Amino acid sequence: MDGKIVNLRSKLEIYKAGSGGGNLADCPVRDVIQGISNKWSSLLMEALAEKPYRFGELRRLVPDISQRMLTQTLHDLQRDGYVHRQVFPTKPPSVEYSLTDLGRSMFGPLHQLIQWAELNHGAVREARKVFDAVEG
Amino acid sequence: MDGKIVNLRSKLEIYKAGSGGGNLADCPVRDVIQGISNKWSSLLMEALAEKPYRFGELRRLVPDISQRMLTQTLHDLQRDGYVHRQVFPTKPPSVEYSLTDLGRSMFGPLHQLIQWAELNHGAVREARKVFDAVEG
DNA sequence: ATATGTTAGTCTCAAAAAGAGACCAGCACT
DNA sequence: AGTGCTGGTCTCTTTTTGAGACTAACATAT
Numbered sequence: 001m002d003g004k005i006v007n008l009r010s011k012l013e014i015y016k017a018g019s020g021g022g023n024l025a026d027c028p029v030r031d032v033i034q035g036i037s038n039k040w041s042s043l044l045m046e047a048l049a050e051k052p053y054r055f056g057e058l059r060r061l062v063p064d065i066s067q068r069m070l071t072q073t074l075h076d077l078q079r080d081g082y083v084h085r086q087v088f089p090t091k092p093p094s095v096e097y098s099l100t101d102l103g104r105s106m107f108g109p110l111h112q113l114i115q116w117a118e119l120n121h122g123a124v125r126e127a128r129k130v131f132d133a134v135e136g
Numbered sequence: 137m138d139g140k141i142v143n144l145r146s147k148l149e150i151y152k153a154g155s156g157g158g159n160l161a162d163c164p165v166r167d168v169i170q171g172i173s174n175k176w177s178s179l180l181m182e183a184l185a186e187k188p189y190r191f192g193e194l195r196r197l198v199p200d201i202s203q204r205m206l207t208q209t210l211h212d213l214q215r216d217g218y219v220h221r222q223v224f225p226t227k228p229p230s231v232e233y234s235l236t237d238l239g240r241s242m243f244g245p246l247h248q249l250i251q252w253a254e255l256n257h258g259a260v261r262e263a264r265k266v267f268d269a270v271e272g
Numbered sequence: 273a274t275a276t277g278t279t280a281g282t283c284t285c286a287a288a289a290a291g292a293g294a295c296c297a298g299c300a301c302t
Numbered sequence: 303a304g305t306g307c308t309g310g311t312c313t314c315t316t317t318t319t320g321a322g323a324c325t326a327a328c329a330t331a332t
Contacts, residue, residue, distance in 0.1 A: 028257035029250055030179065035260070036249075037173035039319080043166065055280055066320050071281060081263025091328050092279030102259055109252045112245040113172075114165055121164035123238055124171070127217025175290075191309055202291050207310060227299050228308030 035080045040065055040073040042110060045099070048083060049107045052098035082106055171216045176201055176209040178246060181235070184219060185243045188234035218242055 036042065040062070047053060047061055059070055074097055077083040082103035088094045099107065172178065176198070183189060183197055195206055210233055213219040218239030222232045235243065 028261075029253045032253035032257045032260050033178055033250065034175065037175075037178065039170065039173075042169055042173065056278085059280095066322085067281070068283090068321085069319070072319095079264050079267040080260050081267075087280095090279085092326090095280065102256070102263065105256065106252060109245065109248040112248050114169065116242060116245045117165045117168035120238070120241065121168045124168050124216050125164075127238065128215055131215045131217075192307085195309095202293085203310075204292085204312090205290065208290090223309095226308085229298090231309065 032080075035076065036082075036106065036110065038073070038076075040069055041077060042114065044070075044073055044077065045082065045103065045107050045110060046114065048097060048099050049104070049111070052096050055095050055097070058097065077103070168216075171212065172218075172242065172246065174209070174212075176205055177213060178250065180206075180209055180213065181218065181239065181243055181246060182250065184233060184235045185240070185247070188232050191231050191233070194233065213239070 036045070043062060043065075044058065047058060053061065055070070055074075058074075059065070059067060062070070065073075074083060074085070078085050078097075081100060084098050084100050084103075086096045086098070088096065172181070179198055179201075180194065183194060189197065191206070191210075194210075195201070195203060198206070201209075210219060210221070214221050214233075217236060220234050220236050222234070224230045224232065
């Protein structure tokens with residue numbers, strides 16, 4: 001009776017724990033997806049896909065992000081290899097953020113998802129309206 | 137001097153606040169992206185793209201998710217129109233979750249992103265290793 | 273000389289989200 | 303009567319996020 005589940009489990013194994021067979025922390029796909037699926041990553045990737053930006057420019061471009069989360073999200077994107085951070089020794093010093101090759105590569109599929117969202121947000125909003133009307 | 141920023145702002149406007157020009161809550165793309173970019177949504181979409189599952193099956197399939205988050209994530213996916221929830225009046229009653237057409241449509245681009253992650257997690261992990269080594 | 277603004281952040285504290293695990297009702301089987 | 307299965311909910315703790323004050327070093331304006 002557990003046969004079904006065991007079979008399906010093997011199919012999700014790649015996603016869940018990877019070939020290492022370890023625990024979830026080692027799951028490659030979850031590991032990568034989570035890095036880009038937080039609140040601000042996709043927005044900043046979208047901005048930087050346009051052209052490089054400086055810290056203050058990004059802050060003005062995305063006024064809803066707190067300075068703390070902008071710092072942290074850029075830091076995380078840089079750590080994952082998507083974003084390059086270059087300091088120019090001007091007075092006061094300026095810092096420019098740009099996409100790396102890896103970042104541009106990742107932005108391809110991410111952009112597909114963003115485009116889907118643009119096209120289908122109407123359907124999603126409608127679904128929510130219906131759902132909320134029914135279950136109050 | 138703000139010219140640059142104003143120009144770029146208009147390009148991101150679709151992503152930021154949508155054509156409605158309202159505040160961020162009305163931004164269509166962020167609204168949709170955030171619904172699927174939480175910790176468990178992509179994992180459950182991956183599972184349900186395979187075939188419909190019952191609540192308990194999903195719980196066993198993804199043992200790291202808490203029951204509370206499984207309930208909540210499925211509820212949210214259902215509200216957004218990606219997942220259909222069907223109750224069978226057996227004893228004890230069983231509940232089957234399956235993807236809707238909208239869900240399958242969204243899973244297309246999401247799957248592209250997941251595949252990118254599978255292919256490139258090595259590069260990401262390497263980038264992290266280098267980054268951590270440098271900045272300690 | 274003194275006030276003000278700019279740069280890219282950090283620090284602290286409050287609020288929101290997520291996770292762990294106990295608990296529930298209804299029924300079947302033993 | 304006891305055990306187990308179903309699909310959840312409730313409460314508590316920990317983690318994550320957000321709001322906003324604060325910093326240092328220099329430029330410009332007064």
